[in-house]
């Protein structure tokens with residue numbers, strides 16, 4: 129195994145601080161765009177797109193879109209939690225940069241987001257989101273949007289609410305008022321509990337006759353804790369997840385039906401992926417920093433850009449600068465970069481810290497330092513470390529922490545230094561401000577698997 133250059137964390141922290149203070153560049157020539165669409169697919173794994181190589185899950189609409197889009201295959205999120213991850217997507221700041229490190233925290237008024245900048249530049253800004261409990265307007269992500277629609281599912285557990293999201297998004301796109309339009313559409317369907325509508329519920333495992341036909345979190349818990357696990361139950365849950373992906377593909381096709389792609393730019397990504405029982409027998413994402421949860425799709429189609437697969441690193445942190453660049457705005461002022469114009473990251477620049485802060489009663493916080501070739505996952509409270517060679521072991525099956533590698537020891541020191549240099553701060557959610565969540569909120573959090 130050959131190791132890349134060892135990281136210097138002072139360099140890493142300096143690069144982050146430097147980016148945040150980077151002066152704005154002069155605006156690029158304003159392209160002839162009338163529509164800019166950001167699609168965030170909650171809980172959508174990078175490897176479930178046909179265009180990213182999945183031979184089984186059917187995603188014909190995404191694949192058709194991808195043929196003329198730039199597709200970053202190595203894209204990662206900074207945090208596998210919905211509220212902070214979307215704050216990163218909209219602001220271009222890391223979780224510790226904007227201050228949201230857990231679900232249901234509120235974005236500080238001082239943070240400038242992409243919709244605020246677009247609106248100041250004369251754009252009409254509209255959002256439709258599909259999870260009030262983690263993306264409702266009370267968390268401040270509505271700032272900068274002229275309108276902020278929240279989809280309320282017709283049933284709980286929700287099934288097929290992506291159709292409502294799509295319908296609302298199409299209505300918002302159709303409501304021209306003379307200004308160019310920025311639309312953010314957030315889909316929540318792939319999130320637990322998996323419950324795709326017919327016929328997508330039987331697309332990948334129509335013969336299942338086990339005990340768990342009804343969507344619930346009970347099965348996930350039993351599979352995580354039980355001694356006598358039936359592989360058919362595990363396969364069925366993964367098949368239901370795949371059904372949600374194919375259902376979302378239909379929604380995406382419908383969403384773009386009336387969009388003139390000669391005058392529109394569309395960026396598709398996710399806030400995080402999903403573990404499907406590969407690690408810790410876990411279905412979910414909030415406690416995981418494996419690549420199943422960190423890697424995300426990242427596709428950008430613009431009228432003027434060349435399509436094709438891009439092998440360099442991308443981060444959800446880059447969304448705000450990239451879309452600002454597409455809209456002809458200055459691309460500075462964030463920790464990310466305009467992926468269309470910036471030089472690819474190399475060497476120390478590929479170092480990237482991700483973290484997660486699950487519900488207190490569920491798991492300890494953990495941190496990961498990842499570069500193109502290797503990764504260290506560290507949980508200070510439980511004093512556990514895992515080390516992976518992402519080249520020879522992309523599935524992160526073989527923990528190398530016991531091998532006494534100097535390289536991983538230094539990665540661990542870098543990660544500890546990063547935490548001391550940029551402390552995570554205090555988690556204070558809107559519920560903490562109110563003395564705890566109300567019963568309805570607690571029920572919804574439990575239903576999504578977020579409560580302990």
Ligand SMILES: [Zn+2]
Pocket residue numbers: 170171208209210211399400
């Ligand atoms: Zn999410």
